[in-house]
Amino acid sequence: MERRDKEILVIGGGVTGAAIAYDLALRGFKVQVVERGSLGAGTSGRTHGLLHSGCRYIADVEVARECYEENVILRRIAPFLFEKNGGLFIAITEDDLKYKDFFLKQCERARIPVREVSREEALRLEPNLNPELKAAVEVPDGTFDPLKVILSFAASAKKYGAEFRPYNEVVGFRVSDGRIVGVRVLDKVRAREYELTPDFIINATGAWADKVARLAGVRVPVKPSPGVMVALDGRIGYMVFNRLNKPGDGDIIVHHRGTSVVGTTSWVVEDPDIVRAPQDHVELMIKRGSELAPIVSKLRVKAVYVSSRPLIGEGAATTGREVSRSFAILDHSRDGVENFASIIGGKFTTARLMAEKMGDFVAERLGVSVRSKTSELPMSPYWLYFE
Numbered sequence: 001m002e003r004r005d006k007e008i009l010v011i012g013g014g015v016t017g018a019a020i021a022y023d024l025a026l027r028g029f030k031v032q033v034v035e036r037g038s039l040g041a042g043t044s045g046r047t048h049g050l051l052h053s054g055c056r057y058i059a060d061v062e063v064a065r066e067c068y069e070e071n072v073i074l075r076r077i078a079p080f081l082f083e084k085n086g087g088l089f090i091a092i093t094e095d096d097l098k099y100k101d102f103f104l105k106q107c108e109r110a111r112i113p114v115r116e117v118s119r120e121e122a123l124r125l126e127p128n129l130n131p132e133l134k135a136a137v138e139v140p141d142g143t144f145d146p147l148k149v150i151l152s153f154a155a156s157a158k159k160y161g162a163e164f165r166p167y168n169e170v171v172g173f174r175v176s177d178g179r180i181v182g183v184r185v186l187d188k189v190r191a192r193e194y195e196l197t198p199d200f201i202i203n204a205t206g207a208w209a210d211k212v213a214r215l216a217g218v219r220v221p222v223k224p225s226p227g228v229m230v231a232l233d234g235r236i237g238y239m240v241f242n243r244l245n246k247p248g249d250g251d252i253i254v255h256h257r258g259t260s261v262v263g264t265t266s267w268v269v270e271d272p273d274i275v276r277a278p279q280d281h282v283e284l285m286i287k288r289g290s291e292l293a294p295i296v297s298k299l300r301v302k303a304v305y306v307s308s309r310p311l312i313g314e315g316a317a318t319t320g321r322e323v324s325r326s327f328a329i330l331d332h333s334r335d336g337v338e339n340f341a342s343i344i345g346g347k348f349t350t351a352r353l354m355a356e357k358m359g360d361f362v363a364e365r366l367g368v369s370v371r372s373k374t375s376e377l378p379m380s381p382y383w384l385y386f387e
C-alpha cells in the first residue's frame with residue numbers, strides 16, 4: 001500500500017501535535033490534526049518561550065544534551081523564529097555558589113558550550129541583575145514566540161498535505177475487535193458531530209492525554225503539573241536570567257518584546273481544565289524574581305498566566321519537580337487497542353525530536369521504512385499557515 005493511503009489522525013494542536021503532523025506528512029502520510037481550541041490553546045501557548053540550552057536540566061546530562069542538540073537544530077532549520085540572546089545563570093547566595101562547580105562539570109559532560117563571566121562583565125551585559133551576584137555563567141539559551149513556532153510547524157506540515165482542524169474536539173471513539181474504527185469529533189463552530197476513520201490515531205493532547213485516552217478505554221500516566229508565570233510591564237534585559245541553582249520557584253526571567261516574564265512554580269493537579277494561579281504563587285514570583293533583578297518589585301504586573309506540564313508518572317511524586325522532564329511514547333496495542341498511541345512529557349524545545357520518534361514508531365507499526373527529514377530541511381515561515 002502507498003504511504004498516501006495511510007491516514008493518520010493527530011489529536012491535539014499544541015507544539016507536539018503540530019511537529020508530529022510535519023514529521024509524518026514529510027514521510028508521505030496523509031495527516032489530519034484536530035484541536036479542540038485554536039492551535040496552541042493548551043500548554044504550548046503559555047510557556048516562558050525559552051529555547052532551552054539544556055542548562056536548566058543539567059542534573060540529567062542526557063536530558064540536557066537532548067535540549068542543547070534540539071536548540072542547535074531548531075536555530076538551523078528556522079533561524080527566523082528564535083532570538084539569539086543567550087542566557088546568564090547567576091549565583092546570589094553561598095548555596096548557589098556551591099552549585100557552580102557541579103553545574104560547570106555537568107555542562108562539560110553534556111558538551112554544552114558555557115563560559116564563566118566575571119561579576120563586572122555580567123553587570124555590564126545586564127545592568128539590571130542583582131549587583132550582589134557572586135558568580136555568573138553565560139549559556140546558549142534563546143527565546144521564541146510560542147504561537148509563531150507552532151504555526152511554522154503547522155505551515156511546514158501543510159506544505160506536505162496535512163490538514164488542520166482547529167475548534168474540532170474528539171468526543172469519543174468507536175472501538176471494535178481491539179481497534180479504533182471511528183473517531184467522533186465535535187465541530188464546535190458549526191455545532192455538528194461527525195466521524196473520522198483513520199488508520200492510526202496519535203494522542204498528542206499533553207496534560208489532557210489521559211482524559212482523551214479514557215474515551216478509548218485505556219489510561220495514560222500523565223501528571224498535569226501547572227506552573228504560574230508573571231508578565232511584567234517592561235523589558236529589563238536581553239539575555240535570559242536564570243538562578244544558578246537546582247530548578248526551583250521563581251528562578252527564571254525571560255524577556256519578550258516589551259515584557260519580562262518571571263517563572264515559575266510547580267504543583268500537581270488531577271484535571272488540567274480546573275487550574276487557577278494562586279495569589280501566593282504570584283507574590284513568590286515577585287519576591288524570587290527580585291532576588292535575580294531587584295527592579296522586578298517596581299514593575300507593574302501586566303498579566304498572570306498558568307499552564308500545565310504533561311509530566312510522566314502516576315503517584316510518583318507530589319510536587320512534580322521530581323518527575324522526569326523527558327518524554328514517553330505509549331503503545332496502546334499493549335492495552336488492547338492496536339492502532340492508537342499517546343505521547344507525553346518533553347518540552348517545547350524538544351517537540352521536533354519527540355515528533356521524529358513518534359514518526360519512527362508509526363512508520364514501523366505501519367510497515368513503512370522512510371526516515372525523518374525534519375532535522376535537515378528548512379521550516380516554512382509561520383505566516384504560510386494562513387495561505
Ligand SMILES: Cc1cc2nc3c(=O)[nH]c(=O)nc-3n(C[C@H](O)[C@H](O)[C@H](O)COP(=O)(O)OP(=O)(O)OC[C@H]3O[C@@H](n4cnc5c(N)ncnc54)[C@H](O)[C@@H]3O)c2cc1C
Nearest residue numbers: 012014015016036042043044048049050170206227348349
Ligand atoms: C509554566 C510552564 C512553562 C514552560 N516553559 C517552557 C519553556 O520556556 N520552554 C520549553 O521548551 N518548554 C516549556 N514548558 C513545557 C512545554 O510548554 C510543554 O512541554 C509543551 O508545550 C507541551 O506541548 P503539547 O503539544 O504536548 O501539549 P499542549 O500544548 O497542551 O497541546 C495539547 C492540545 O490538545 C488539545 N486537546 C485536549 N483535548 C482534546 C480533545 N479531546 N480533542 C482535540 N484536542 C484536544 C488541547 O486543547 C491542547 O491544545 C513549560 C511548561 C509550563 C507548564
